[in-house]
Amino acid sequence: MLEVDLCNLRLKNPTILASGILGVSRELLQRVSDSGAGAATIKSITLNPREGHHNPTIIGFEAGIMNAVGYSNAGIEEAKKEFADLSGIKIPIIASIVAEKPEEFALLAGEIDSLHQFSAIELPLSCPHTPGFGLLAGQGTPEATSAITNAVREKTRLPIFVKLSPNVPGIGELAKSAEKAGASAITAVNTLGPGMLIDINSRKPVLDFKCGGISGPALRPVAVRCVYDVYESVKIPIIGVGGILTGRDAIEMILAGATAIGIGSGIYYRGMNIFAQVCREMEMWMKKNKVKSLEEIRGQAHA
Amino acid sequence: MLDYPVGVAIKEIINENSNVKTFVLDAQLDAKPGQFIMVWIPRIDEKPFSLSKISGDIAITVQKKGKATEKMHEMRAGEVLGIRGPYGNGFDAGKARSACIVAGGIGAAPLVPLAEALQNPEFILGARTKNDLLFEERLKKCSELYITTDDGSAGEKGFNTQVLERLLGEGEKFDAVFCCGPEPMMRRVFEICESHKIPLQASLERFMKCGGLGICGQCSVNGIRVCADGPVFGNEMLKKMLEFGNSARLKTGRKVPLKEYAEWRQK
Structure with a gap:
C-alpha cells in the first residue's frame, strides 16, 4: 500500500532517513533500516576530513532543532572503508556529497559511483551555516546549481537528488535549473534560516557558530509550501523533507506533491521507531479514506 | 522540550x-x-x-x-x-542487594551518588596515585571502601580489577557490579563479570555533538548511541559492542584505536 517508485528505486514505503542524522556508520544505517525506513541517506561527505564547528553544534528549542554542525565527516577515503559493503542492508542507501567547487563534486561522485554500494547521490547545495559550502558559497543560485548538477551528471548514471534551500526567492526556478542540468529528483528542503538563540544569563549566542539552520516543526509549513511550489515547476519527483513527525504530516507532503518523504529531526521527537509509526499512521488514514496507493493522492492539493 | x-x-x-x-x-x-x-x-x-x-x-x-x-x-x-x-538512562540500582562498584580515576564521579543510593555497597576506588583518589570521605560514609593505586602510594598497589577478582575468588557473591573508568579497565571488569555470570552496568564515554538528543550518531558504538541508548550498558549490549575497549570516533567521525582516541581527548 505504501510502496513507491522513486527514480526507478523501489521503496517499500516513502520514508527516507534525511542526511545529517545518524548516517555516519554502516551499523547505524542498518539500524535505521531495521527500524522500518524505506531508504536512508548518509551524512554528507567531503573530499578531506572535517571537524566541523565547535560545540554547541546541535540544540533543541521550543519549536524545533537548530544546528551548525559544519559538515564534520571523516572524508571520502574513510567513507570508502565505512561504506565498502552495504549489501546486508536491504533498503536503498543514498550517498550525500558536498564540495566547494563543481570539479570536486564530480570527483566525489565518481568515487561514490565506483563503490557500487549506493542507489543514488544527493547534492545538498543549500546548507545555511558552513563557510565554503551551500548558501554561504553561493551554491543556491540557478547558475551554480546547474553547473554542479551538470558536473556530477557527467560522472555518474546514478539518480541525482538535488537538495534545495527554503531560503531562496524562487525555489521553483531553482528546481527547474536542477532538472534541466540532469537532476533526477528534488529534495526539498534543507534547514531554514539561519536562526540564533542567545542565552540571557551569559548573554552570548548559544551555538558556537552563533547561528544555525532550523529543522523540525518550525520548518514544516515552509517545507510544505516549497514542495508545493517545486511540484508546479518541474516534472521530476520530489522528496519532501522538513519537520515530518506523523503520518498526517507525511500525507500532507504527498498532497503537496512529494513522491517520498524525509525524516530527520523527527527521531529526536519520536525515537528510531518513527519510521514504522509514520507508516502505520499513513496506512490508517489511507484505509479510512479508501485510498489504495499514494499515487492516487500525490499532488492533489493542486487540483 | x-x-x-x-x-x-x-x-x-x-x-x-x-x-x-x-x-x-x-x-x-x-x-x-x-x-x-x-x-x-x-x-x-x-x-x-x-x-x-x-x-x-x-x-x-x-x-x-x-x-x-x-x-x-x-x-x-x-x-x-x-x-x-x-x-541518558543512568544506572538501574533497583534490585541490587549486594552490589560492588568499581571506579577508576575520574570515573568515580557518577558512582558516588550511586553508592549513596545503595545499601552499603562494596566500593573499589582505583587511581594512579594517592593524589588522584577522589571522594574518599564521602565514600567511607556510605560504602565498604577498598582503595588501590598504581604506585602503591595509598591503599593496595595495583589495579581495582585485581581486588574485584580477589573478592570473587574468596567467594563473595555480588548480585550487581557497576563500573566507570578508563575503558580498558571497564573491558576487564566486563570479562570478569562475564566469567562469573554477574550482571554488570558500565557507563561509557564518547565524544558527543547533539549530546542526548540521539540524532547525530557521533557517539555511536557499533550503531548503539551512547548518549541516547546509554551511557550505561548491561552485559547483553556490551557483548554487541565490539568497539567497546577497542576503538572510538574522533570529532571528524573517523574510527580510531582507543589509545589514539584517549590521547586526542587530552588535548
Whole structure:
C-alpha cells in the first residue's frame, strides 16, 4: 500500500532517513533500516576530513532543532572503508556529497559511483551555516546549481537528488535549473534560516557558530509550501523533507506533491521507531479514506 | 522540550585534588545516578559531564585536560555555565542487594551518588596515585571502601580489577557490579563479570555533538548511541559492542584505536 517508485528505486514505503542524522556508520544505517525506513541517506561527505564547528553544534528549542554542525565527516577515503559493503542492508542507501567547487563534486561522485554500494547521490547545495559550502558559497543560485548538477551528471548514471534551500526567492526556478542540468529528483528542503538563540544569563549566542539552520516543526509549513511550489515547476519527483513527525504530516507532503518523504529531526521527537509509526499512521488514514496507493493522492492539493 | 543550554551560576568550587575540581551549580534536577548533563562553557565548547551530586544543588566533577576543562578550572564562583539535560538512562540500582562498584580515576564521579543510593555497597576506588583518589570521605560514609593505586602510594598497589577478582575468588557473591573508568579497565571488569555470570552496568564515554538528543550518531558504538541508548550498558549490549575497549570516533567521525582516541581527548 505504501510502496513507491522513486527514480526507478523501489521503496517499500516513502520514508527516507534525511542526511545529517545518524548516517555516519554502516551499523547505524542498518539500524535505521531495521527500524522500518524505506531508504536512508548518509551524512554528507567531503573530499578531506572535517571537524566541523565547535560545540554547541546541535540544540533543541521550543519549536524545533537548530544546528551548525559544519559538515564534520571523516572524508571520502574513510567513507570508502565505512561504506565498502552495504549489501546486508536491504533498503536503498543514498550517498550525500558536498564540495566547494563543481570539479570536486564530480570527483566525489565518481568515487561514490565506483563503490557500487549506493542507489543514488544527493547534492545538498543549500546548507545555511558552513563557510565554503551551500548558501554561504553561493551554491543556491540557478547558475551554480546547474553547473554542479551538470558536473556530477557527467560522472555518474546514478539518480541525482538535488537538495534545495527554503531560503531562496524562487525555489521553483531553482528546481527547474536542477532538472534541466540532469537532476533526477528534488529534495526539498534543507534547514531554514539561519536562526540564533542567545542565552540571557551569559548573554552570548548559544551555538558556537552563533547561528544555525532550523529543522523540525518550525520548518514544516515552509517545507510544505516549497514542495508545493517545486511540484508546479518541474516534472521530476520530489522528496519532501522538513519537520515530518506523523503520518498526517507525511500525507500532507504527498498532497503537496512529494513522491517520498524525509525524516530527520523527527527521531529526536519520536525515537528510531518513527519510521514504522509514520507508516502505520499513513496506512490508517489511507484505509479510512479508501485510498489504495499514494499515487492516487500525490499532488492533489493542486487540483 | 527545552534542549538548549541555560546559563546557571557556579555556586561553589571544591578542590578535590590538584587536577580535579567539583563545581556545585545553582540548579536542581530530577535525575538518576549515571545520567549526564551537557555543560556549555560560553564561546569555548560544550561537553557531557555525569552528575557527581544529585540531591539539592547538582554538581559536576571536572578533571583538567584540554582547552574546555582548563577554562573551567580558571572559573570562579558566580560565573555562568550553561546546562541542558539530564540525559541518558543512568544506572538501574533497583534490585541490587549486594552490589560492588568499581571506579577508576575520574570515573568515580557518577558512582558516588550511586553508592549513596545503595545499601552499603562494596566500593573499589582505583587511581594512579594517592593524589588522584577522589571522594574518599564521602565514600567511607556510605560504602565498604577498598582503595588501590598504581604506585602503591595509598591503599593496595595495583589495579581495582585485581581486588574485584580477589573478592570473587574468596567467594563473595555480588548480585550487581557497576563500573566507570578508563575503558580498558571497564573491558576487564566486563570479562570478569562475564566469567562469573554477574550482571554488570558500565557507563561509557564518547565524544558527543547533539549530546542526548540521539540524532547525530557521533557517539555511536557499533550503531548503539551512547548518549541516547546509554551511557550505561548491561552485559547483553556490551557483548554487541565490539568497539567497546577497542576503538572510538574522533570529532571528524573517523574510527580510531582507543589509545589514539584517549590521547586526542587530552588535548
